[in-house]
Amino acid sequence: MTIDPADRVTAPRLDNQDSALFGQTPSQTVGPFFHYGLPWKGGADLVGKSDMGARPELFPEDHYVLNLSSPTGTPEGEVIEVAGRVIDGHGEIVSDAMIELWQANAAGRYASDDDTREAVPRDPHFVGFGRASTDADGVYRFRTIRPGRVPGPGNSLQAPHLALSVFGRGLIKRLATRLYFADGEGNDVDPILNAVPEARRGTLVAERKGDGSWWLDIILKGDNETVFFDL
Amino acid sequence: MSDVIPYAREDAGSPPSLFPDYGSTVARSPREPLIRVPQTLTEVTGPSGWDQLMGPALADLTTQHKSPPLGQRIIVTGRVLDEAGRPVPYTVMEIWQANAAGRYIHSKDNWDAPLDPHFTGAGRVVTDAEGRYRFITIRPGAYPWGNHKNAWRPAHIHLSLLGPAFATRLVTQLYFPDDPLIEIDPIANAVPMPYRQRMVCRFDIGVTEPNWALGYVFDVVLKGRNQTPFEEGQHDH
Numbered sequence: 001m002t003i004d005p006a007d008r009v010t011a012p013r014l015d016n017q018d019s020a021l022f023g024q025t026p027s028q029t030v031g032p033f034f035h036y037g038l039p040w041k042g043g044a045d046l047v048g049k050s051d052m053g054a055r056p057e058l059f060p061e062d063h064y065v066l067n068l069s070s071p072t073g074t075p076e077g078e079v080i081e082v083a084g085r086v087i088d089g090h091g092e093i094v095s096d097a098m099i100e101l102w103q104a105n106a107a108g109r110y111a112s113d114d115d116t117r118e119a120v121p122r123d124p125h126f127v128g129f130g131r132a133s134t135d136a137d138g139v140y141r142f143r144t145i146r147p148g149r150v151p152g153p154g155n156s157l158q159a160p161h162l163a164l165s166v167f168g169r170g171l172i173k174r175l176a177t178r179l180y181f182a183d184g185e186g187n188d189v190d191p192i193l194n195a196v197p198e199a200r201r202g203t204l205v206a207e208r209k210g211d212g213s214w215w216l217d218i219i220l221k222g223d224n225e226t227v228f229f230d231l
Numbered sequence: 232m233s234d235v236i237p238y239a240r241e242d243a244g245s246p247p248s249l250f251p252d253y254g255s256t257v258a259r260s261p262r263e264p265l266i267r268v269p270q271t272l273t274e275v276t277g278p279s280g281w282d283q284l285m286g287p288a289l290a291d292l293t294t295q296h297k298s299p300p301l302g303q304r305i306i307v308t309g310r311v312l313d314e315a316g317r318p319v320p321y322t323v324m325e326i327w328q329a330n331a332a333g334r335y336i337h338s339k340d341n342w343d344a345p346l347d348p349h350f351t352g353a354g355r356v357v358t359d360a361e362g363r364y365r366f367i368t369i370r371p372g373a374y375p376w377g378n379h380k381n382a383w384r385p386a387h388i389h390l391s392l393l394g395p396a397f398a399t400r401l402v403t404q405l406y407f408p409d410d411p412l413i414e415i416d417p418i419a420n421a422v423p424m425p426y427r428q429r430m431v432c433r434f435d436i437g438v439t440e441p442n443w444a445l446g447y448v449f450d451v452v453l454k455g456r457n458q459t460p461f462e463e464g465q466h467d468h
């Protein structure tokens with residue numbers, strides 16, 4: 001603790017409404033107590049109607065005020081399960097993290113007005129956004145659709161990937177990363193993977209387990225540290 | 232086909248991931264530098280059907296239970312803007328906070344302050360066409376935490392915004408004016424001065440409603456989109 005009240009600099013007190021200060025609102029941690037405010041029941045299930053993603057055991061039942069997700073139908077494509085542990089710099093699991101997912105649909109189209117490619121179909125049943133709390137074992141888990149390929153810079157085509165954000169106590173800023181699939185078409189020419197030193201690319205590539213699910217640990221710090229992006 | 236117009240990078244007010252005064256950052260911040268990659272369609276798009284996922288707005292945190300919660304009723308309003316001052320319309324802001332005594336409804340918050348059965352402290356609003364939002368809550372209390380001896384978090388409301396794109400995702404905290412704890416709080420202090428003050432709302436008598444609630448104004452500024460396409464080699468440091 002180096003912030004000593006005795007040393008504090010008295011600065012002119014400004015606030016959010018001072019035009020001289022106008023600029024990006026700084027990031028702050030979600031802290032340890034976000035579970036009743038952010039991850040809604042079903043938020044980690046982008047395909048069906050399960051309760052995946054929330055941890056309602058962490059607060060009284062009558063204080064669950066978030067809405068249930070209400071999928072209107074089944075999206076097109078191969079249903080996959082993606083999971084992994086979040087691990088800190090001491091090798092310990094992080095049971096109070098939250099992972100967010102953003103991805104294209106099976107055809108490789110984002111459910112966003114800023115993806116204007118008419119030729120690639122949107123899927124009315126797939127939003128492509130989800131949230132998963134890590135559980136008591138530090139594991140995040142999503143059920144989703146295997147995404148198609150989307151364009152990259154120039155004429156390149158990206159390999160299938162999920163964009164992930166990591167939040168948690170001790171994370172002042174979200175950490176942005178990606179998940180690729182070990183058998184993904186185009187991994188070898190993917191422009192983002194190729195921007196990562198070869199020795200570290202494996203930290204972004206999920207492996208298929210015996211039960212068919214995909215597994216990728218997110219290592220916040222230390223040996224085999226996950227690659228995080230400066231967007 | 233797809234050279235996209237990227238969003239701006241962090242400005243000078245952005246905190247570091249590692250800020251040892253905030254002890255939990257030490258084991259949880261990457262040791263390796265972040266790897267800079269070009270923004271692609273992935274980073275410049277974001278969910279537009281979020282209401283399909285999260286459902287309708289919950290703008291009044293004081294009417295979610297049988298009786299009103301204890302505490303000072305407040306109105307928080309403002310705009311969500313980009314760096315050019317343009318409104319960000321129809322974007323979601325999620326809200327969560329402690330009760331008036333500084334206690335969270337969360338089972339892992341075991342501070343010895345009373346729970347309020349009439350207050351959960353979670354809500355969600357959507358900006359209108361001009362980027363405006365407004366919610367009603369009670370002013371949260373300060374609370375102690377274990378970071379260092381006699382550590383207290385200043386009163387704050389947690390805010391979560393998606394914005395238009397993966398690149399604009401923001402989670403922040405709103406602080407209140409004239410709170411002496413801000414200056415000695417490691418989490419707020421991770422943001423250098425003067426930018427820390429971007430997280431301090433302003434009391435506004437015009438927003439305040441007679442015989443009902445105090446009003447505070449707080450604008451959220453998300454990363455803006457550059458006007459010109461990204462050119463390789465234009466790296467800033």
Ligand SMILES: [Fe+3]
Pocket residue numbers: 031384387389
């Ligand atoms: Fe808090």
